[in-house]
Each structure stands twice: as C-alpha cells, then as structure tokens.
Amino acid sequence: MQALERDLCRLLGAQRVVYEPDALLAWECDGFTVHRSRPRAVVLPDSTAEVQAIVRLLHAADVPFVPRGAGTCLSGGPTAAATTVVIDLSRMRRVLRIAVEDLFAVVQPGVVNLDLTAAVRHLGLHYAPDPSSQSVCTIGGNLAENSGGPHCFKYGMTQDHVLSALVVLPDGELARLGCEAGSRPPHALDLPALFCGSEGTFAIATEITVRLCRDQESVRTLLFAFASMSAACRTVSDVVAAGLVPAALEILDQATIRAVEASVYRAGYPPEAAAVLLVELDGPDFVTAEEAAEVRACGERHAALRIEEAVEPQERARLWKGRKGAFGAMGRLATDLYVLDGVVPRTRLEEALERIAAIGRRHGVVPNNVFHAGDGNLHPNISFDGRCPDQTARTIAAGHEILQLCVDLGGSITGEHGVGSEKLDHIGMMFSPADLDVMARVRAVFDPDGRCNPGKALPSRAGCAEVAKWPQMVARVLGVEDGA
Ligand SMILES: Cc1cc2nc3c(=O)[nH]c(=O)nc-3n(C[C@H](O)[C@H](O)[C@H](O)COP(=O)(O)OP(=O)(O)OC[C@H]3O[C@@H](n4cnc5c(N)ncnc54)[C@H](O)[C@@H]3O)c2cc1C
Numbered sequence: 001m002q003a004l005e006r007d008l009c010r011l012l013g014a015q016r017v018v019y020e021p022d023a024l025l026a027w028e029c030d031g032f033t034v035h036r037s038r039p040r041a042v043v044l045p046d047s048t049a050e051v052q053a054i055v056r057l058l059h060a061a062d063v064p065f066v067p068r069g070a071g072t073c074l075s076g077g078p079t080a081a082a083t084t085v086v087i088d089l090s091r092m093r094r095v096l097r098i099a100v101e102d103l104f105a106v107v108q109p110g111v112v113n114l115d116l117t118a119a120v121r122h123l124g125l126h127y128a129p130d131p132s133s134q135s136v137c138t139i140g141g142n143l144a145e146n147s148g149g150p151h152c153f154k155y156g157m158t159q160d161h162v163l164s165a166l167v168v169l170p171d172g173e174l175a176r177l178g179c180e181a182g183s184r185p186p187h188a189l190d191l192p193a194l195f196c197g198s199e200g201t202f203a204i205a206t207e208i209t210v211r212l213c214r215d216q217e218s219v220r221t222l223l224f225a226f227a228s229m230s231a232a233c234r235t236v237s238d239v240v241a242a243g244l245v246p247a248a249l250e251i252l253d254q255a256t257i258r259a260v261e262a263s264v265y266r267a268g269y270p271p272e273a274a275a276v277l278l279v280e281l282d283g284p285d286f287v288t289a290e291e292a293a294e295v296r297a298c299g300e301r302h303a304a305l306r307i308e309e310a311v312e313p314q315e316r317a318r319l320w321k322g323r324k325g326a327f328g329a330m331g332r333l334a335t336d337l338y339v340l341d342g343v344v345p346r347t348r349l350e351e352a353l354e355r356i357a358a359i360g361r362r363h364g365v366v367p368n369n370v371f372h373a374g375d376g377n378l379h380p381n382i383s384f385d386g387r388c389p390d391q392t393a394r395t396i397a398a399g400h401e402i403l404q405l406c407v408d409l410g411g412s413i414t415g416e417h418g419v420g421s422e423k424l425d426h427i428g429m430m431f432s433p434a435d436l437d438v439m440a441r442v443r444a445v446f447d448p449d450g451r452c453n454p455g456k457a458l459p460s461r462a463g464c465a466e467v468a469k470w471p472q473m474v475a476r477v478l479g480v481e482d483g484a
Contacts, residue, residue: 001019003061004041004057004058004061004063004085005017005019005041007057008041008043008054008057008085011050011053011054011057012043012044012045012050012054016043016044016045016046016091017041017042017043017044018041018042018043018044019040019041019042021038024038024039024041024042025038027039027042027068027071027080027086027088028079029071029076029079030071030072030073030074030075030076030077030078030079030420031071031072031073031074031339032073032074032075032076032079032338032339032420032421032422033336033337033386034076034336034338034386034392034396034422035076035079035421035422036079037079037080037081037082038082039066039080039081039082039084039085039086040063040080040082040083040084040085041085041086042068042085042086042088043085043086043087043088044088044090044091045087045089045091045092046091046092047092047206048166048168048174048206048207051087051089051168051204051206052168052172052174053172054085054087055087055168055169055170055171055172055204056171056172058085058451059170059171059172059451062449062451063083063084063085063451064081064083064084064085064450064451064452064453064454065080065084065085065086065087065170065451065452065453066078066079066080066084066085066086066087066200066453067087067089067109067140067144067200067204067205067452067453068080068086068087068088068089068090068141068200069089069090069109069110069137069138069140069141069144070090070112070133070136070137070138070141072133072136072137072141073141073145073417073418073420074339074341074417074420074422075341075414075417075418075419075420075421075422075423076420076421076422076456077144077145077199077200077418077420077421077453077456077457078141078200078453079420079421081454081455084454087204089108089109089110089138089140089204089206090110090138091110092108092109092110092111092140092206093108093110093111093112093115093138094107094108094111095107095108095111095115095116095119096108096207098119098120098123098212099180100123100125102181103125103211103212103213103214104163104180104209104210104211104212105119105120105127105209105210105212106180106207106208106209107139107207107208107209107210108140108206108207108208109138109139109140109141109143109204109205109206109207109208110138110139110140111138111139112134112135112136112137112138112139113127113129113130113131113133113134113135113137113138113139113142114134114135116139116210120212124214124215125212125213125214125215126212126213126215127161127210127211127212127213128151128152128155128156128161128211128213129142129147129148129149129151129152129155129156129157129158129161130149130150130151130152131147131148131149131416132149132150132323132324132326132327133327134149139208139210140205140208142158143158143162143165143195143196143205143208144196144197144198144199144200144205144418145158145197145199145416145417145418146158146159146196146197146416146418147416148372148375148377148415148416149372149416150247150248150250150278150280150323150372151247151248151280152372152375152416153245153246153247153248153249153372153374153375154245154246154247154248154282155213155247157196157416158196159192159193159196159197160211161210161211162178162192162193162195162196162208162209162210162211163178163179163180163192163209163210163211164176164177164178164179164180164192164208164209165177165178165192165195165205165207165208165209166205166206166207166208167195167202167203167204167205167206168203168204168206169203169446169447170203170446170447170449170451170452175203177191177192177194177195178190178191178192178209180209194442197418198443198446198457199418199419199420199453199456199457200452200453200456201443201446201447201452201453201454201456201457201458202443202446202447202452203446203447203452204452216282216283216284217283217284217285218282218283218284218285218287218288218289218311219247219280219281219282219288219311219316220280220281220282220288220289220291220292220309220310220311220316221278221279221280221281221309221310221311221315221316221319221320222278222279222280222281222292222295222296222299222307222308222309222310223269223276223277223278223306223307223308223309223310223319224276224277224278224279224299224304224306224307225269225270225273225275225276225304225305225306225307226273226274226275226276226277226299226302226303226304226305227273227274227303227305228274228275229251229253229274229275229350229353230350231274231275231302231303231304232251232274232275232276232277232302232373233251233349233350233353233373234302234350235277235298235299235301235302235304236249236251236277236346236349236373236374237346237347238298238301238302239279239294239295239298240346240374242294242298244281244291244294244295246279246280246281246291246295246374247280247281247282248278248279248280248372248374249277249278249279249372249373249374250277250278250323250370250371250372250373250374251275251276251277251278251369251370251371251373252269252275252276252322252323252326252369252370253274253275253353253368253369253370254271254273254274254275255366255368255369256326256329256330256368256369256370256381257269257270257271257273257275257276257322258271259326259329259330259332259333259368260322260325260326260329261322262329262332263325263328263329263332264325264329265321265322265324265325265326265328265329266321266322267318267319267320267321267322267323267325268318268322269322270305270306272305273305273306276322277299277373278319278320278323279295280316281295292309296309323370326370327339327370327381330368330381330383333383334383334384334385335384335385335386335387336383336384336385336386336392337381337382337383337384338381338382338384338395338396338399339379339381339417340367340378340379340380340381340382340399340402340403341377341378341379341413341414341415341416341417342377342378342380342402342403342405342406342411342412342413342414342415343375343376343377343378343406343411343412343414343415344376344378344406344409344410344411345376345409345410345411346373346374346375346376348376348409348410348411349371349373349376349378351409352378352405352406352409352411353369353378355405356369356378356380356402356405359398359401359402359405360380360382360398362398362401363394363395363397363398363401364394365382365384365391365394365395365398366382366383367380367381367382367398367402368380368381368382368383369381372415375415376411376415377415377416378406378415380399380402382395382398382399400425400426403423403426403429404426404429407429407430412430413426413427413429413430418457419456419457419458420456420457421455421456424455424456424458424459424460425459427458427459428459436458436459439458440458443457443458
C-alpha cells in the first residue's frame with residue numbers, strides 16, 4: 001500500500017477505499033465499453049466534508065481524480081486512467097430538503113433520478129428530466145452531462161432544472177454556484193448553466209438544488225404503429241407544424257421493436273411495424289383530449305396501422321416500458337452495444353436514417369434506431385462483439401461517419417451523452433481550434449492544473465487540431481500507436 005492509499009484509509013476507513021486490482025474491475029468502464037481502464041484507487045465518501053478532505057489529499061500529492069455517479073454514461077466520462085483516483089459519489093444519496101411551496105429540492109449528488117420523483121410524488125410533484133436510465137443514473141451525473149430524456153422536448157434539459165450547486169474545487173475549496181431561491185441569474189454570471197454539461201472536468205458537485213414540477217391534471221400517451229419509418233417521421237413533423245408541444249415524441253425502428261418484444265421489456269408493440277411512435281400529452285384534461293384528437297388525425301393521415309391511447313398510469317407505463325427498456329433489450333443481441341448520440345434538424349430525420357443504414361451496410365454493421373424524434377436527437381445503436389478487434393474497428397468507423405453525417409446535415413455530434421473520451425476525435429467536426437481553445441480556458445478557471453477528470457470532453461491539445469481523425473481512433477482501439 002502506498003502513502004496516499006494509507007492516508008485515504010485513515011480518512012475514510014479501509015472499507016471505503018478500494019485499491020486491489022481485481023476489486024477495481026467494477027469501475028473499469030461506463031456504458032461505452034470500448035474504452036476500459038482500471039483506476040489507481042476508488043474512494044466512497046459520505047459527505048461534502050469528506051469529499052473536501054479527499055480532494056485536499058489528492059491536491060497535495062498532485063494526483064488526478066474522476067468524479068463518478070452510477071457509471072451509466074455512454075461516452076467514457078467516468079472512466080479513469082491507471083494513475084487516477086475515482087471519487088464515487090453513490091453513497092451520497094440523501095434528499096436533504098424539499099421546499100414544497102418554493103418548488104425545489106436540495107439533494108446529494110448520488111440521489112438516483114427516479115428516487116427524487118418517488119420522494120415527492122405524494123406531494124403531487126416530480127423532477128422533469130427523465131433519461132431512460134433514470135432508475136439508476138444520479139442527479140450528479142445528470143448535472144455533469146446536462147442529461148436529457150423523452151420529456152425534455154417540452155420541459156428542457158437538466159440545465160433548465162438546476163438552480164444551484166455546491167461544488168468542491170480541485171484544490172479542495174468550496175464554491176456555491178447560483179442561488180437556491182427564485183430563478184437563476186441575471187443578478188450574476190449564470191454559473192449553474194456553465195457547470196451543466198462540464199462532464200466532471202470543473203469540480204465535484206456535492207449538493208444540488210433542482211426545480212420540482214407540479215404533476216399535470218391529465219397525461220395521455222398515444223402509440224402509433226406505421227408501415228414505414230417515413231410515415232412516422234412525417235407524423236412528427238405534422239404534429240409540430242400543427243403548433244402542438246407534446247411532452248414527448250419518441251420513435252423506435254423495426255429492429256428495436258423486435259428486440260424489445262423478445263425481451264423482458266415486452267410492451268405489446270406490433271413486430272410487423274416498421275416504426276412505433278409514442279406521443280405523450282399533458283395538461284388540463286380537456287386540453288389533452290383535444291390535442292389527442294389532433295395528434296390522432298396526423299397519424300391517420302399517414303396511414304397508421306394501429307393507434308392506442310392510454311390515460312391510466314398502468315396502461316401508460318406499459319406503452320412506455322418498451323421505449324424505456326430499449327437499450328437493455330438490445331443488450332441481448334451481442335456482448336457490447338455502441339449507443340451513438342447525434343442530432344439532426346427534425347426535418348432531416350428521414351434522410352439521416354436512410355444514410356445511416358447505408359453507412360452501416362458499407363461497414364458491415366447494423367445500426368438500430370430509437371430516438372427523441374421531437375428534438376431530432378438520434379441514437380443509432382450498433383451491437384458488436386468487443387472481443388473481436390475487426391468488429392470493434394468497423395463499429396467505431398461507422399460511428400465516426402454517422403456523427404460526420406449529423407454535422408453535415410446541420411446537427412451535432414451529441415445531443416445528451418456528452419463528449420467524454422468517446423468523441424475526442426469528433427469534436428473538431430463542429431469546433432475550430434480557436435473555439436476549443438476558448439473552452440479549454442474556461443475549464444482552466446475551475447481546474448488550472450488539469451487534475452479534474454483529465455483527458456475528457458476536450459482534446460488534450462485543444463487548439464492543435466487533434467481532431468476528426470478516425471484512423472487514429474481505430475488504431476487506439478486496436479492498441480496500435482497513432483500513425484503506426
Ligand atoms: C440504458 C441507458 C439509457 C440512457 N438514456 C439516456 C437518456 O435518455 N438521456 C440522457 O441524457 N442520457 C442517457 N443515458 C446516459 C447516462 O445515463 C447519463 O449521461 C447520466 O446522466 C449519467 O449519470 P451517472 O450517474 O451514471 O453518471 P456517471 O456515468 O457516473 O458520470 C457521468 C459524468 O458525470 C461526471 N460526474 C458524475 N457525478 C458528478 C458530480 N457529482 N460532480 C461532477 N461531475 C460528476 C463524471 O465524471 C462523468 O464525466 C443513458 C444511459 C444508459 C445506460
């Protein structure tokens with residue numbers, strides 16, 4: 001045991017410090033299994049004071065660290081290098097305060113997203129951002145990734161729901177970003193907004209204040225099955241063009257429907273359908289009833305094969321079960337799943353999907369699609385065997401082209417999963433070296449020594465065009481040196 005590990009054990013007790021190589025396996029990767037690395041050690045603090053004490057020790061020893069929530073990230077964000085200590089926040093899972101009248105809650109970062117809604121449900125309240133991983137992912141991880149979810153089409157991303165955060169800076173100092181009461185600045189720089197999406201590279205959030213939303217009087221979920229993906233996409237365009245703002249607009253393609261129906265997430269989706277569209281409407285009962293009729297008319301215009309409408313919570317949950325379990329269902333298809341995350345303008349969804357299929361054919365892989373259609377946020381999923389270097393390289397190469405396509409169509413390389421380590425070679429598709437340099441300078445304000453989640457979100461040589469070179473990424477995956 002080295003001096004640092006001894007000091008950490010003295011601070012937390014041996015039970016909450018992990019450094020045996022075999023035991024570190026559990027922290028080897030996140031949901032992006034292509035990048036794997038065991039950290040030097042993992043520590044499991046219970047409080048802000050303990051996080052501060054840990055960070056001070058690491059600062060004194062000049063050791064880098066990575067904050068981690070549930071590890072459900074899909075871009076390698078919480079994966080740590082062998083020299084790095086993981087600060088796992090999953091034990092910090094207390095809801096500290098619920099301000100019913102003021103509609104906010106103060107939580108520790110390890111509170112699971114769905115547990116927060118469960119804690120306020122009896123008050124007629126909920127926490128709106130709902131990633132499909134919401135039964136496991138943490139509010140701290142959501143903050144760091146600026147996570148979205150099906151209901152973000154109407155309610156906005158995590159950034160729209162965070163009022164304030166208490167953070168431990170990389171030298172161990174505490175800083176309060178934002179203010180609990182009322183809305184976010186204009187009274188000062190909007191630092192909570194800046195912190196959202198910083199991917200664990202600024203500081204560690206140890207207390208987070210989030211907005212709570214009142215439950216709506218009525219919620220209606222409609223399921224449409226279509227004979228073509230084109231009909232599903234056109235229905236979405238018509239719904240939005242009609243001036244409706246559904247709470248959610250989600251599409252699954254045929255391969256995803258079939259994977260779901262063959263799994264424990266079976267929801268009764270028709271396997272012969274080329275696409276299933278879920279539309280959720282919320283508001284006063286008479287409004288959702290009128291809007292449901294309008295949405296139905298859009299679906300009928302595009303020859304929907306089946307339309308189901310559910311109002312009762314249990315029936316609605318059934319319709320959602322397949323969508324929420326889609327990634328899990330695809331886990332049955334192969335040992336590994338590459339979940340891509342790109343954005344295109346909503347009007348170009350159809351074209352994007354056709355071209356994604358062509359990219360898959362060219363690389364000998366099959367991208368299955370389940371996506372937030374309202375936001376144009378695509379998730380092509382490629383099942384592959386990560387033990388096979390050839391399959392892995394073809395998967396990564398197809399992914400690279402898909403993200404380039406999203407940018408070419410006027411979109412983005414990420415809608416909600418972040419850059420992490422996965423997209424370091426892609427970020428230059430969107431940003432110039434000068435753009436990246438601005439981001440690097442903002443990051444340095446929080447973390448001047450670069451010890452907080454190093455090597456994530458921004459290329460290490462920002463400004464030096466370490467970008468858009470997929471052959472290097474494939475070489476890295478295959479364990480071959482750049483340029484070799
Ligand atoms: C099946 C599945 C479905 C998903 N669906 C969605 C979806 O619909 N929408 C969506 O947006 N994402 C989705 N995700 C991605 C993922 O769940 C989110 O990115 C989530 O916010 C990660 O939370 P986590 O607690 O697992 O964080 P982790 O994966 O542990 O960490 C994520 C990042 O946050 C940083 N971090 C964690 N805690 C803190 C903290 N307290 N302070 C500072 N930095 C911190 C880490 O360093 C890391 O960079 C899905 C993932 C899976 C596996």
